[in-house]
Amino acid sequence: AQSVTQLGSHVSVSEGALVLLRCNYSSSVPPYLFWYVQYPNQGLQLLLKYTTGATLVKGINGFEAEFKKSETSFHLTKPSAHMSDAAEYFCAVMDTGTASKLTFGTGTRLQVTL
């Protein structure tokens, strides 16, 4: 069974600082990997995804993530945090077999301070 581990349920950064949200996955086959963002009182919005090809993927709002197979990681980064980035972020893995279920991590709440 696939699983996702997000290190740190809460991360706080200053505005303008680097954002790094960690995600490690467990999968017996190369997975599809996703990052979603959830703003207060809203559903989830897709930030970016890795399926095949280039291991560094760029998403919306200046976020990017790098798939590192050797480390089974898919960490999310943004060079300079903005107040509007405050939200909850979820990493997810999708199996590439017959089922296309998404398995989510427990989420990381990002706080951005002045």
Place this chain on the structure above:
Amino acid sequence: DVKVTQSSRYLVKRTGEKVFLECVQDMDHENMFWYRQDPGLGLRLIYFSYDVKMKEKGDIPEGYSVSREKKERFSLILESASTNQTSMYLCASGTVPRNYGYTFGSGTRLTVV
């Protein structure tokens, strides 16, 4: 844009009531999903469906059932609501190829009293 619409934003029900949560998508997606979201637990899959009248159990199906009579509509049913089903419920839809990811609704916050 794909829209996934959940019929209620907030819902309060009494213990033992039968509860229906409705989800409608407008992009002819084959796959539809119901998740519940709880603090510290992330999103957990309850049920999903690949086609009309087809359903599969997810990771936490106990106490729930689903119905998919039309392609665009996927209903989650709590046969006899209990307080431990108080949660945020999120519906999602997607299509093949599977690597497109899913589109989520805004969620229904259900409180069972």
